[in-house]
Amino acid sequence: MKVVFHEDSRRHHPVSFLVNGVMRDCLEVPERCDVLLGAARAAGHEIVAPDEHGRGPLAAIHTAEYLQFLEHIHTRWRRIEGASEEVLPNVHPDSRRAGYPKSAAGQAGFHMADLACPIGAETWRAAYGSAQAAIAGARLLLAGERSAYALCRPPGHHAFRDLAGGFCYLNNTAIAAQVLRDASRRVAVLDVDLHHGNGTQGIFYQRGDVLTVSIHADPARFYPFFWGHAGERGEGPGLGQNLNLPLERGSGDAVFLEALEAALVRIRAHAPDALVVALGLDASQTDPFGGLAVTTDGFARIAEAIAGLGLPSLLVQEGGYLSDELGANLAAFLGAFEAAAP
Amino acid sequence: MKVVFHEDSRRHHPVSFLVNGVMRDCLEVPERCDVLLGAARAAGHEIVAPDEHGRGPLAAIHTAEYLQFLEHIHTRWRRIEGASEEVLPNVHPDSRRAGYPKSAAGQAGFHMADLACPIGAETWRAAYGSAQAAIAGARLLLAGERSAYALCRPPGHHAFRDLAGGFCYLNNTAIAAQVLRDASRRVAVLDVDLHHGNGTQGIFYQRGDVLTVSIHADPARFYPFFWGHAGERGEGPGLGQNLNLPLERGSGDAVFLEALEAALVRIRAHAPDALVVALGLDASQTDPFGGLAVTTDGFARIAEAIAGLGLPSLLVQEGGYLSDELGANLAAFLGAFEAAAP
Numbered sequence: 001m002k003v004v005f006h007e008d009s010r011r012h013h014p015v016s017f018l019v020n021g022v023m024r025d026c027l028e029v030p031e032r033c034d035v036l037l038g039a040a041r042a043a044g045h046e047i048v049a050p051d052e053h054g055r056g057p058l059a060a061i062h063t064a065e066y067l068q069f070l071e072h073i074h075t076r077w078r079r080i081e082g083a084s085e086e087v088l089p090n091v092h093p094d095s096r097r098a099g100y101p102k103s104a105a106g107q108a109g110f111h112m113a114d115l116a117c118p119i120g121a122e123t124w125r126a127a128y129g130s131a132q133a134a135i136a137g138a139r140l141l142l143a144g145e146r147s148a149y150a151l152c153r154p155p156g157h158h159a160f161r162d163l164a165g166g167f168c169y170l171n172n173t174a175i176a177a178q179v180l181r182d183a184s185r186r187v188a189v190l191d192v193d194l195h196h197g198n199g200t201q202g203i204f205y206q207r208g209d210v211l212t213v214s215i216h217a218d219p220a221r222f223y224p225f226f227w228g229h230a231g232e233r234g235e236g237p238g239l240g241q242n243l244n245l246p247l248e249r250g251s252g253d254a255v256f257l258e259a260l261e262a263a264l265v266r267i268r269a270h271a272p273d274a275l276v277v278a279l280g281l282d283a284s285q286t287d288p289f290g291g292l293a294v295t296t297d298g299f300a301r302i303a304e305a306i307a308g309l310g311l312p313s314l315l316v317q318e319g320g321y322l323s324d325e326l327g328a329n330l331a332a333f334l335g336a337f338e339a340a341a342p
Numbered sequence: 343m344k345v346v347f348h349e350d351s352r353r354h355h356p357v358s359f360l361v362n363g364v365m366r367d368c369l370e371v372p373e374r375c376d377v378l379l380g381a382a383r384a385a386g387h388e389i390v391a392p393d394e395h396g397r398g399p400l401a402a403i404h405t406a407e408y409l410q411f412l413e414h415i416h417t418r419w420r421r422i423e424g425a426s427e428e429v430l431p432n433v434h435p436d437s438r439r440a441g442y443p444k445s446a447a448g449q450a451g452f453h454m455a456d457l458a459c460p461i462g463a464e465t466w467r468a469a470y471g472s473a474q475a476a477i478a479g480a481r482l483l484l485a486g487e488r489s490a491y492a493l494c495r496p497p498g499h500h501a502f503r504d505l506a507g508g509f510c511y512l513n514n515t516a517i518a519a520q521v522l523r524d525a526s527r528r529v530a531v532l533d534v535d536l537h538h539g540n541g542t543q544g545i546f547y548q549r550g551d552v553l554t555v556s557i558h559a560d561p562a563r564f565y566p567f568f569w570g571h572a573g574e575r576g577e578g579p580g581l582g583q584n585l586n587l588p589l590e591r592g593s594g595d596a597v598f599l600e601a602l603e604a605a606l607v608r609i610r611a612h613a614p615d616a617l618v619v620a621l622g623l624d625a626s627q628t629d630p631f632g633g634l635a636v637t638t639d640g641f642a643r644i645a646e647a648i649a650g651l652g653l654p655s656l657l658v659q660e661g662g663y664l665s666d667e668l669g670a671n672l673a674a675f676l677g678a679f680e681a682a683a684p
Contacts, residue, residue, distance in 0.1 A: 016363075020447060021419075021426025077363075084363025091456035091567060092434040094505060094544070098568035099561065105362060106567030114433035114451075163436060202436070219441065225433060225448030226440035 001147045001338055003040045003047045004136045008129030009033055009153040011122035014167070016086050018115035026118070027288055027321040028167040033153050036317065039327030040149065043335055050129075050136030057135045058128075060178045061171055061203060065100065066162040069111045070169055071124045076104045086118035096162070113158075113165035127154055127169040134172035134316055138179035141274055141312045146341055148314055149279075149334060150176065155318040157197040157278045158224060166195065166224060173278045173316045174203045177210055180274045180314075188272040188311075189213065190263060192302060193280020193318040194291045196228025200278060201242055208237035211270040213263045214278075215256065217291035218246035241270075249291060253298030256283065260305050267309060275311040281320025281329045288321050299329045300336035307340035343489045343680055345382045345389045346478045350471030351375055351495040353464035356509070358428050360457035368460070369630055369663045370509040375495050378659065381669030382491065385677055392471075392478030399477045400470075402520045403513055403545060407442065408504040411453045412511055413466045418446045428460035438504065455507035459500075469496055469511040476514035476658055480521035483616060483654045488683055490656055491621075491676060492518065497660040499539040499620045500566060508537065508566060515620045515658045516545045519552055522616045522656075530614040530653075531555065532605060534644060535622020535660040536633045538570025542620060543584055550579035553612040555605045556620075557598065559633035560588035583612075591633060595640035598625065602647050609651060617653040623662025623671045630663050641671045642678035649682035 010030040017026040041047060058067060077087045089112040090105065101107055112119075130152040137150035150172065157173050158166030177187045177200075189204070191197035191214035204210040219228035234242040243266050245259040267275070285293040294302070306313070315337070320326055352375055356368040383389060400409060419429045431454040432447070443449055454461075472494040479492035492514065499515050500508030519529045531546070533539035533556035546552045561570035576584040585608050587601040609617070627635040636644070648655070657679070662668055 018430070018432040020422050020424060021358075021428060021430040021432075022424060080362050082362060082364060086363060088360070088363040090360040090363075091458070091507070091565065093568035094455065094502065095437045099571045099574070101562060101567040103563040103567065106561075106563070109456075109567060113436065116433070160436065165433070219448075220443060221445040221448070223433065225443040225445065225451060226435035229441045232441070 001045055001149055001334060002140055002145060003045045003149045003151055004050050004133045005037060005047055005151040006050050006129030006133045008125050012126030012154055013120060014086070014118045016088055016115065016118040028154060029322065031322060033151070035322065035327045036151055036330050039331045040151070040334060043331040045334060050132045053132060053135045057175050057179055058131055058170060061161065061174045063162040066111055069107055070127065073104060073108065074119050074121055074123065080104060086120050088115060088118055111163055113163050116166050117164040117168060123169060130154055131170045131172050131175050134176040135179055137314045137316065138176040141180065141314055142183050146312055147337060150314060150316045152317045157191060157193060157200050157318045159199040160202040165199065168199060171199045171203060173276055174200050176314055176316055177276045181209060185274040186272045187274050187276065188267045188270050189276045189278060190267060190306065191215070191278035192283065193278055194282035194287065194289055195223055195280065195319060196244065197278050198224045198227035201227060201232065204238060205234055205242060206236045206238045208241055211241050211267065211272065213243045213266055215245045215247065215259045215263060217249055222249065222291055247292060250293055252293040253295055253301065256292065256294055256298060257301060257305065260302060264305060264309060272311060275309060275313040277306060277313060277315045278318045279315045279333065280318035281326060284320065284323060284325055284329050286323040286325045288323060296325055296328050296332045300332040303333040303337040304340040307337045310342045343387055343491055343676060344482055344487060345387045345491045345493055346392050346475045347379060347389055347493040348392050348471035348475045350467050354468030354496055355462055356428070356460045358430055358457065358460040370496060371664065373664060375493070377664065377669045378493055378672050381673045382493070382676060385673040387676060392474045395474060395477045399517050399521055400473055400512060403503065403516045405504040408453055411449055412469065415446060415449065416461050416463055416465065422446060428462050430457060430460055453505055455505050458508050459506040459510065465511060472496055472498070473512045473514050473517050476518040477521055479656045479658065480518040483522065483656055484525050488654055489679060492656060492658045494659045499533055499535060499542050499660045501541040502544040507541065510541060513541050513545060515618055516542050518656055518658055519618045523551060527616040528614045529616050529618065530609045530612050531618045531620060532609060532648065533557070533620035534625065535620055536624035536629065536631055537565055537622065537661060538586065539620050540566045540569035543569060543574065546580060547576055547584060548578045548580045550583055553583050553609065553614065555585045555608055557587045557589065557601045557605055559591055564591065564633055589634060592635055594635040595637055595643065598634065598636055598640060599643060599647065602644060606647060606651060614653060617651060617655040619648060619655060619657045620660045621657045621675065622660035623668060626662065626665060626667055626671050628665040628667045630665060638667055638670050638674045642674040645675040645678040646682040649679045652684045
């Protein structure tokens with residue numbers, strides 16, 4: 001299938017990553033592009049560069065203040081005497097209704113949920129390119145492709161409307177889903193990343209028109225902690241349009257595939273005519289996060305089951321970090337998906 | 343006047359303080375106790391230790407989960423392999439309605455708003471002692487004293503019902519105000535700390551029975567950023583019962599005293615029969631935060647004006663950091679207050 005990749009994705013080099021009170025090396029490195037791209041190319045998939053579709057599709061999902069912030073905050077931050085190279089938040093509001101500050105430090109706290117989404121000099125450019133790949137992928141479906149893979153980096157599913165977090169800045173998956181909605185497609189989002197797709201859930205939480213389903217390690221003891229519990233079902237017009245399937249830490253193929261069956265039942269009930277898969281590969285047994293234990297064969301079977309829906313499908317890269325199996329897992333997923341698609 | 347001080351206040355030794363992406367030394371040091379105590383003693387005020395009033399008055403303000411968290415999180419945190427010595431949050435919910443996590447890291451993010459409230463081995467004990475001083479101070483008023491000073495450390499006014507922040511863990515001012523409420527006093531809180539009393543505001547925001555007034559550096563470009571704007575007036579039964587008077591950065595005595603006049607007009611209109619003053623001394627011209635420029639004489643005039651209300655008044659120590667004038671500012675405030683009280 002076609003693989004959409006924007007070269008600017010490599011420009012983002014995050015360093016800071018605070019975990020349990022200690023600064024560690026960030027796992028979301030540019031080398032992920034090489035591994036994923038290499039695996040896709042070796043498996044015979046065609047790599048294409050996205051056309052430029054501008055800022056409009058980003059503004060359909062994210063607030064104007066937030067886009068301004070992402071684009072300009074690094075320059076403003078570096079003007080503060082003694083400030084760090086990367087923008088890092090240190091104080092956070094208790095709700096999105098709290099007052100919007102004017103200062104760089106205040107805005108960093110307002111727009112960054114955690115210490116795993118540092119903003120460097122070229123973060124905006126990389127995130128923008130990553131989103132363009134997702135948009136182009138969605139447009140491939142609209143042009144008649146049965147499936148496409150957007151190799152997005154940085155990933156997106158932890159980004160809310162106005163809030164970065166967990167290596168994510170622009171919600172590529174949500175942006176792609178909205179491009180399909182704007183072309184009157186009925187859309188479901190299925191998130192198979194190790195971590196709950198909290199940003200995507202948040203963006204569509206009060207909307208009835210986009211179904212969001214996520215399978216992930218139980219947030220009771222796993223990032224993102226505050227979201228991803230089974231009881232979160234949507235609100236208002238969106239009530240019942242969000243389904244979370246948290247899995248016990250360490251679960252392998254069988255448990256994942258069983259949850260996937262429930263996810264597919266819910267998706268079929270929504271009767272979508274397009275699917276966006278938030279394709280994290282960090283549920284892998286070899287992923288450094290170590291949350292779940294899906295095998296390479298497991299990823300093939302997950303892909304097969306999803307392809308069985310028979311829907312035009314956009315696969316959007318989310319998490320999945322350097323490990324011996326990262327490339328093989330992507331190749332297994334893409335291959336099985338294409339083979340099983342009707 | 344009587345000065346209530348709990349020796350456990352010295353047990354809290356915070357180290358971490360992230361500002362503009364860089365770890366700095368924490369300014370809220372135990373030596374503050376020595377300076378404040380020394381100045382009060384030298385000025386002839388009587389130092390008394392608080393009686394033990396238990397956990398009840400804390401539970402009247404803070405949630406059960408939060409008190410559990412403060413008491414036990416350090417022990418749980420230290421069981422995490424490779425964790426830092428102090429508890430530090432790294433990921434935060436977008437609202438207080440988000441799911442409550444089970445893990446130490448998740449709870450740290452839920453209950454700590456910023457990287458200026460690290461929790462060490464004895465933080466709970468110090469915060470508990472600090473709160474006992476505030477409770478004892480309130481009881482002095484109930485026993486007939488016209489005024490009393492609770493030398494609380496750590497401070498409290500940035501602590502919400504279930505959220506630490508800005509060097510604060512238990513909201514001593516709010517706890518004292520509630521002790522007075524529970525004895526059927528009609529209470530007003532006046533916060534003259536350099537920083538907005540966001541925790542106190544938050545605790546009483548939807549209550550009509552406690553008036554909260556705060557004079558502080560404009561949060562548009564100053565901590566706590568998200569709260570303290572003039573438009574925040576209270577909600578529901580509390581609408582109109584919160585007054586914020588933000589001052590331009592660098593303002594001195596004249597501007598502060600003018601705002602204080604407005605504060606006193608509002609307090610008189612509430613017709614309270616007891617006053618709690620959140621007595622930060624960091625509006626000082628020599629305070630390391632450098633936000634406002636109040637002189638030692640200015641503090642005396644502020645005290646005089648507040649004493650002019652003629653109300654039984656509890657002065658609760660909030661911020662105010664090591665500087666050449668810290669002790670003199672406290673002595674000036676206490677002396678002028680006592681001299682001017684009818």
